[in-house]
Amino acid sequence: MERPRHQGMAKNTYMRWRLPLVCLLWEVAMIVLFGVFVRFGPEADAHWEEEKREMNLTSDIENDFYFRYPSFQDVHVMIFVGFGFLMTFLKRYGFGAVGFNFLLAAFGIQWALLMQGWFHSFKSGKILIGVENLINADFCVGSVCIAFGAILGKTSPIQLLVMTLFQVTLFAVNEYILLNLLHVKDAGGSMTIHTFGGYFGLTVTRILYRPNLEQSKDKQGSVYHSDLFAMIGTLYLWMYWPSFNSAISEHGDAQHRAAINTYCSLAACVLTTVAFSSMLQKKGKLDMVHIQNATLAGGVAVGTSAEMMLTPYGSLIVGFICGIVSTVGYVYFTPFLESRLHIQDTCGIHNLHAIPGLIGGIVGAITAAAATEDVYGKEGLIKAFDFTGTYRTRTPSVQGGFQAAGIVVSLLMALAGGALVG
Amino acid sequence: MERPRHQGMAKNTYMRWRLPLVCLLWEVAMIVLFGVFVRFGPEADAHWEEEKREMNLTSDIENDFYFRYPSFQDVHVMIFVGFGFLMTFLKRYGFGAVGFNFLLAAFGIQWALLMQGWFHSFKSGKILIGVENLINADFCVGSVCIAFGAILGKTSPIQLLVMTLFQVTLFAVNEYILLNLLHVKDAGGSMTIHTFGGYFGLTVTRILYRPNLEQSKDKQGSVYHSDLFAMIGTLYLWMYWPSFNSAISEHGDAQHRAAINTYCSLAACVLTTVAFSSMLQKKGKLDMVHIQNATLAGGVAVGTSAEMMLTPYGSLIVGFICGIVSTVGYVYFTPFLESRLHIQDTCGIHNLHAIPGLIGGIVGAITAAAATEDVYGKEGLIKAFDFTGTYRTRTPSVQGGFQAAGIVVSLLMALAGGALVG
């Protein structure tokens, strides 16, 4: 009683044995590497009772799990449902988008746990993981999902898995340079996730340019039900973005602030997206593609600065600008990219991630440079930018400079990495 | 490479420039007003370290963020996915419902942050916001989404935005009268959100009465996939309603209790909805519209009393009654409203929000009046009804009277406000 198989996920021509082999071998490799390296961090280990005494914690509720688990689950939904369903607005690739997104993300998070673990959680030969590592792995994979949006429909599952392997690796290197070497703040990943993932994907799609794809334009069209499925993706990304930007911020005020800033920026972004979508279309009709995508740019663009004292009105301004930039990008820039630069950006990630990511990096650099003891308080300023240890003499304006350097590094890593992988 | 545009959202005939202009001007106004008035509250401000010392808090986990953020995200999902997708059961308005709901809510939460802020969080010239304000803004917009359910398909986006502006304003005034002047408890908003939003919407739709809408009855029909999309809306509202009713209750037992009461009421409501839906239809078949809507009435009807000692069996009784009332309302009352009173209630909000909201107000008044020191404990009674300061001599029975007054005020404000806006 074999059930009829759905064809959508298998339009590609790969040999029967290659995908299974790659999946199995890589998973075996993961098991071996996890066996050698990965252990529970102190807050997830059964020795926690002793740890608690050492850390002078009086209650189980002070386990990092309770600070971050709700945000983790929201981020998890964004990666698997949000990114997956957002891409269903393309009629032709609906199911494949959700399914391949599932596959690459499930593989990517394992590799990300290792790569990020080696850089950030490595202690006496072991990677010690906790809920924050799970969030970071999801973040890392988020940048792969973004890049996937650019090449949707052009690659086989195996190519996707290979791209995931390389992109996760480069992501971890880039993140290490930014967070550890440059000591840059980027809680919501404007630079590390969106700028990097966006330009990485665009470079790859440039190299995979296929002129004949243009003829099948009509299959890129959206239909009624696809639009509703895509709105599920859009709305979950939009609603949970405050969790995304606050998930790995410092405990307390920073997480709180990051959520508020993101909430404000996203709200403003919806209004300017609607305004420009209506303005730039014939007869003032709204373009669903704008509503489904550009409304999210506000979340991307406060990714770096959300945990800073951007203030609610500052967030509104950022959201206001990004709704406009992103919508205008969909109308004028995507066609230009394709016709002149031969970059076929299937889901328009240039407008949703790459450009807003750059804006987010710049806003972050400015917000950091403008920080004062007056606004943050003496302790607050040190805590917000972690001006301790080696960095205790760094000033806000110097921090702003390093933030700006972080943008450039992310951009270069993305272009070089994308070229390599492509 | 312009993607084909979906037509569903743009059946209305508005001039090309009006919607963009309204959106942009209003968003600019929001930025200016936020710039003048809105700042981070103490728990989201970078001065939190100093604040913590002053408030004698020993851990970051005592930041209000951790008490309320998970509930906030659930409420957020209810407003944007729940209300949006619930309305997709109408084949004709599917996409428009989700899209316009998105637009009006994104605008409404900004204006609500200001209006509610002036009334409740205004300190030395500034509105200080935190996660509780975000929840309250979502709540306020919830009442607009409810009213939108009554007029779905009759208004242009601009009219919707104007309605949002006025309704949010009146909501904040009504809420101020109830919570501050009458010192009434209404954590889940039976009165402030559902009674107010419901009758507001019904009054507006009465005034916008269009006889010719009756002819297009067939387009109001639902189809298979629309029903599944609508069930997404229904289920998210149903599942997260315990978060809705507990989101802004006092820390500790009150939040805990509110979630349990709501869980029980909703469970009972499903069974009586199914019973009466089956009973009142020819051949005992179930009507999807009942399953999608009346099952939620139990959540509305414990909105006021959920944080009180309603007890689990009390909640079951309320859910039991509301499933019946709401289903009977869909079968007999909605047709009556349309044919006799010329009230075209597109989504049947009278049965889902207005009447259950009234019941909720009454149940709240009775539960408050019946409160005793025996059941609540001496401290518990004072804490539950905030019998402190000016209100320290108020007795439960007097509180019951004020609760009843709150119902009347909400009803009158809704009718007057709806007439004005309509």
Added chain:
Amino acid sequence: MERPRHQGMAKNTYMRWRLPLVCLLWEVAMIVLFGVFVRFGPEADAHWEEEKREMNLTSDIENDFYFRYPSFQDVHVMIFVGFGFLMTFLKRYGFGAVGFNFLLAAFGIQWALLMQGWFHSFKSGKILIGVENLINADFCVGSVCIAFGAILGKTSPIQLLVMTLFQVTLFAVNEYILLNLLHVKDAGGSMTIHTFGGYFGLTVTRILYRPNLEQSKDKQGSVYHSDLFAMIGTLYLWMYWPSFNSAISEHGDAQHRAAINTYCSLAACVLTTVAFSSMLQKKGKLDMVHIQNATLAGGVAVGTSAEMMLTPYGSLIVGFICGIVSTVGYVYFTPFLESRLHIQDTCGIHNLHAIPGLIGGIVGAITAAAATEDVYGKEGLIKAFDFTGTYRTRTPSVQGGFQAAGIVVSLLMALAGGALVG
């Protein structure tokens, strides 16, 4: 203005009055029983302030509500959206699956609160409930949803409700034997939920065997949109499974660990599912049914051991194996069950719940037997397996034996109970 009714949910031929009567009478019974027995537990009662002093708690955040409520909401989504939508992959039963799942779960949680309450939360004549009871009720109903997956399309709503009544009762008895008499650990319910629910459902469907169902095989087929709806179910189950397995674990490290183990197991399971699905199909295409179901087996199979020191690589190994076993089961075992054993397993729960549940029980027994003071710490070992009171002399290897006994008991209870109910 009667709205056109959807037919999908009412293909069954039951008399007009029976379903309403059953629903109403049972709900009345629930109200009476709740009235006699159910009260708020100390953490949800208005006497909490006094309780807090007695328990020496310094902050409201130590209320169990804040430890478990986010996980509770995730589990709630899994039961109502996850299980409901997963079953929509069957074109014919799409709406009925979601609707009937809603009905049986709403009834089941009430009866489960009572049954489990009598066994576990009964104090001086009253059942005292809190958020943990809500989670356990959801868990119990989860096992009914699983069994429902086997008999989908064969029963009337009344039969479903009767099955729910009996299965919940037997679930509570079985759970009592395992957790209290055998002192077995089973936080994620590999044995109590999945093994029990799976074999219960399979026994029932065996007894309800209808040869003529085979002819309508074509109606079991899936279609494009059904597949996307089913993916919503799949993904929510997959994403929230870490919450499922950690929801009722001990505060602190155990919850933290359970989430990490489940996350790892699920990720590995996706890769081997894809590998074997592709390998076993002609032309290497992927079968959507595998992607929608077998990817979840990894969560089931760490249900018992997730809160133990299974370690991340141990979890990967379990997920690796289960993806293979489950996929192979769909390809070879489901047809065999139907043709030889006359077990029509509509949704393939044998491969998704029954077998992975057994594996989960075995993995749990091994992990428990292998526990050492070295790995857990002296205190950690006692806390992890609750080796206190009567059980303070129990050793890990003895615990392993009891865990194994728990598997057998669950299996026998399921077969006997299923035969009885069928």
